[in-house]
Amino acid sequence: MKKRRIFELLIICIGAMVAVAFASAQAPSAAFSGMPTTGPSPLTVSFTDLSLGSPSSWVWFFGDENFTAPWTQMTVSPGWSARMGQSSVVMPDGSIILMGGYSGGYNAGAGAVTSNSAPWMQMVASPWLSGGYQQQISSEILNNYIVLPGNYGGYNNDIWRSKDDGATWTQVTVSPGWSARAGQSSVVMPDGSIVLMGGYSSSGGYQNDVWRSADDGVTWTQMTISPGWSARTGQSSVAMPDGSIILMGGWSGLVHADVWRSTDDGATWNQVTVGPGWSARAGQSSVVMPDGSIVLMGGGGQYGGYQNDVWRSADDGATWTQVTVGPGWSARAGQSSVVMPDGSIVLMGGYGRNGGYDNDVWRSTDNGATWKQVTVSPGWSGRTGESSLVMLDGSIILMGGWNGQENHDVWHLMPAGSSEQNPLHTYTTPGLYQVTLEVTNANGSNTKILNNYITVSAPNGIGKTQPVSNGGSSGNWSAPASAQPVAAPSMAPAAASTVFSTTTIPVTTSAPLPVAVSFIAFVIAALAIVSTQWK
Numbered sequence: 001m002k003k004r005r006i007f008e009l010l011i012i013c014i015g016a017m018v019a020v021a022f023a024s025a026q027a028p029s030a031a032f033s034g035m036p037t038t039g040p041s042p043l044t045v046s047f048t049d050l051s052l053g054s055p056s057s058w059v060w061f062f063g064d065e066n067f068t069a070p071w072t073q074m075t076v077s078p079g080w081s082a083r084m085g086q087s088s089v090v091m092p093d094g095s096i097i098l099m100g101g102y103s104g105g106y107n108a109g110a111g112a113v114t115s116n117s118a119p120w121m122q123m124v125a126s127p128w129l130s131g132g133y134q135q136q137i138s139s140e141i142l143n144n145y146i147v148l149p150g151n152y153g154g155y156n157n158d159i160w161r162s163k164d165d166g167a168t169w170t171q172v173t174v175s176p177g178w179s180a181r182a183g184q185s186s187v188v189m190p191d192g193s194i195v196l197m198g199g200y201s202s203s204g205g206y207q208n209d210v211w212r213s214a215d216d217g218v219t220w221t222q223m224t225i226s227p228g229w230s231a232r233t234g235q236s237s238v239a240m241p242d243g244s245i246i247l248m249g250g251w252s253g254l255v256h257a258d259v260w261r262s263t264d265d266g267a268t269w270n271q272v273t274v275g276p277g278w279s280a281r282a283g284q285s286s287v288v289m290p291d292g293s294i295v296l297m298g299g300g301g302q303y304g305g306y307q308n309d310v311w312r313s314a315d316d317g318a319t320w321t322q323v324t325v326g327p328g329w330s331a332r333a334g335q336s337s338v339v340m341p342d343g344s345i346v347l348m349g350g351y352g353r354n355g356g357y358d359n360d361v362w363r364s365t366d367n368g369a370t371w372k373q374v375t376v377s378p379g380w381s382g383r384t385g386e387s388s389l390v391m392l393d394g395s396i397i398l399m400g401g402w403n404g405q406e407n408h409d410v411w412h413l414m415p416a417g418s419s420e421q422n423p424l425h426t427y428t429t430p431g432l433y434q435v436t437l438e439v440t441n442a443n444g445s446n447t448k449i450l451n452n453y454i455t456v457s458a459p460n461g462i463g464k465t466q467p468v469s470n471g472g473s474s475g476n477w478s479a480p481a482s483a484q485p486v487a488a489p490s491m492a493p494a495a496a497s498t499v500f501s502t503t504t505i506p507v508t509t510s511a512p513l514p515v516a517v518s519f520i521a522f523v524i525a526a527l528a529i530v531s532t533q534w535k
Helices: 002-024 514-533
Strands: 032-035 038-040 043-049 057-061 072-075 087-090 096-102 110-113 121-124 140-142 145-148 155-162 170-173 185-188 194-201 205-213 221-224 236-239 245-251 255-262 270-273 285-288 294-300 306-313 321-324 336-339 345-352 356-364 372-375 387-390 396-402 406-413 424-427 431-441 444-457
Touching (some): 032 444, 087 387, 185 236, 194 245, 236 285, 285 336, 294 345
Antiparallel strands (some): 043 424, 072 406, 087 096, 110 121, 336 345, 387 396, 396 406, 431 444
């Protein structure tokens, strides 16, 4: 009897240890409260983190951030050569992986004539789209001019990693398996692997091979040599909350308007639509919103026509709705765009036929319907073909690009309201404010967004409280791995009488659970030993 009791206690202890192991190996679940939530300005609110899962970092957006903080140059000598058309991703541990791109200068520029005998006039000393758009191709008719692109060289397939927001870099590999290229697209999957697609290579022309790395870019496996979509460069790709990949548009001598989807890390693909509504283009930027919808912005058309239209799809790219035809920012291609933890979109840089290289920064808080310019002079020079990322701390990193020459500078912007666990924040302008908390640990990230959570009235009750255009969406955004999509309220600000709302999307673990697996192995071994002792 005594032996049986000891056996039962041992089983209970082992079960408790397994439970702790699983709990410690899960991504956190964000939650918070604030006191007070209403009052006249200036209103100081004390926020308390109530998150589960032992988060190690916190990012707060209080709804009144203006994104006008100065950009900081992280380095002028990262180790990797100056380049454009590279692709970059943020890993679950917060490190940056940079892949490929073009280095080495543009030879001869591009020329244009209106007839065979007319003198040549140099139109632009660089490709007008990132990543080799119009590289080493036959003559194209652009806006009634004959354009003969120059020759390129110096394509890269080196892979670099930074663990300190781009300040220092280590080369991961010099031989990944895939050929040197530029204009490829890359995404991070929910399991932390990287998938790289397409691009342009000096040795093989346009590419449509798909490669995957499960070890931060050190080694790569080719997923397919025949994905269904034609070889191309300048396409955009996004990783969806359900783990699928959506690929859109691009250039292969002709611009494309097709949309393709893969549900197996790029091994097989199905065409989602041949008529998305938006015109064929390349060099556009695309992002995934917290509600799982895709927003596509700008790009370049077949005959040099730059775009500044914005389109949105809520069904994995099958159907699209035009969000706006006049966003405020000029028509362009080769820009970069990111989605912030608070659900806003930030668009940066690019190249437009009339405006040259851009370095303006714009922000939308309503899925791209309306935009506000947040800075005219960020510090970094106008450019196209750069790559931009949102880090786990809510900051933005911008790298490389082309503005008549390749660049290898790295820039950093911190727009978040606070990184403290339990911050104090003072609101000085009357209005309704959305509050966002993103929490992260070694296993992933989770975000809580409370709509219209803070109500600030005018001093002494003067005037009316008005909603603040700060996002207005409730949901979860995990970076880099997202959770399952959940329907979210409209991005438009609610009326002053609206009670705040919240939607939390379930947490998804962004990495394997080695601790839990180790404990399971321990349990099996322990039970085997105990059972032999009590036979």
